[in-house]
Amino acid sequence: MTQIPADWLPRVPMRGLTGHWTAGGHRANTTDLRAYHLLVEGDGTPRRGVDIRLNSGRLQPGYAAHTLNANTDRIGASMCGMMGARESPFDAGPAPLTRVQWDAFVRMSAQVVDFYTIPIGRKTTLFHAEVQANLGITQRNKWDVMRLPFDPGVVGAAKIGDRWRDEMQAVLGGSLPQVVDPIPAGGVAEVTAQALNFRRGPGTEYDATGSLPRGVRVTVLDVTESGDWAWVHTPAGHEGWVAARHLRMIDGPAPVQPTAPDPRRLWIEQARAKLDELEAQLNGE
Numbered sequence: 001m002t003q004i005p006a007d008w009l010p011r012v013p014m015r016g017l018t019g020h021w022t023a024g025g026h027r028a029n030t031t032d033l034r035a036y037h038l039l040v041e042g043d044g045t046p047r048r049g050v051d052i053r054l055n056s057g058r059l060q061p062g063y064a065a066h067t068l069n070a071n072t073d074r075i076g077a078s079m080c081g082m083m084g085a086r087e088s089p090f091d092a093g094p095a096p097l098t099r100v101q102w103d104a105f106v107r108m109s110a111q112v113v114d115f116y117t118i119p120i121g122r123k124t125t126l127f128h129a130e131v132q133a134n135l136g137i138t139q140r141n142k143w144d145v146m147r148l149p150f151d152p153g154v155v156g157a158a159k160i161g162d163r164w165r166d167e168m169q170a171v172l173g174g175s176l177p178q179v180v181d182p183i184p185a186g187g188v189a190e191v192t193a194q195a196l197n198f199r200r201g202p203g204t205e206y207d208a209t210g211s212l213p214r215g216v217r218v219t220v221l222d223v224t225e226s227g228d229w230a231w232v233h234t235p236a237g238h239e240g241w242v243a244a245r246h247l248r249m250i251d252g253p254a255p256v257q258p259t260a261p262d263p264r265r266l267w268i269e270q271a272r273a274k275l276d277e278l279e280a281q282l283n284g285e
């Protein structure tokens with residue numbers, strides 16, 4: 001396995017890995033290094049971008065805004081290339097992804113999910129182009145990664161994502177835990193136990209500060225990696241931890257508010273708005 005240096009992987013909780021291409025050249029430029037945590041250049045050389053710690057827990061200034069509304073506790077790893085690529089008819093442009101780069105990306109990804117014990121699954125290890133379908137989070141015309149220029153037989157986000165996941169599993173020898181799809185954070189759930197202990201932390205070793213009666217509805221703020229404990233907000237305004245198996249989902253997460261997208265997206269949107277405005281003026285005259 002290609003070893004990326006241990007100090008590139010700080011010990012913080014991370015729950016997902018999202019794969020990308022940069023849409024730039026084969027070498028990582030300063031914009032690329034600010035947008036992702038880890039990169040692989042066209043010749044397979046790994047590069048370190050943003051410190052993973054900035055995306056752990058609360059997003060901190062300078063965090064890697066790699067995926068719209070899905071950056072918290074998620075690592076963004078990218079293959080450098082696909083500048084000027086066109087989706088249809090497909091044209092990979094002057095910096096197509098290479099096989100040696102893909103293989104290095106697979107090994108790097110396997111090392112990352114192994115280190116952070118991220119289960120390999122469609123919601124936990126996925127390409128940017130799969131985010132909308134697999135996580136239900138709307139993205140803006142993202143098609144990375146939908147093509148492998150060195151292997152034209154594999155087309156489409158799901159197929160390429162499955163190939164990535166299979167190859168990561170193969171590198172790791174199937175040693176990772178099975179995927180569990182826990183209660184989604186942001187949903188509303190009902191207490192099903194008679195009196196559910198309300199604790200200061202995710203475990204029976206934490207003090208119970210009270211209990212919630214059956215039928216009370218809570219908002220799920222977060223769930224532990226194991227899916228066993230949920231951090232909830234009660235109607236009375238308290239926040240604490242309860243055993244997730246005594247909750248029943250009532251409603252899924254509300255649509256999330258946009259976080260800060262890549263600044264270049266804002267420029268594009270502003271430019272488009274300006275063009276629309278100019279065109280409207282032109283047509284009005």
Ligand SMILES: [Zn+2]
Pocket residue numbers: 019020021066128142144
């Ligand atoms: Zn992307």
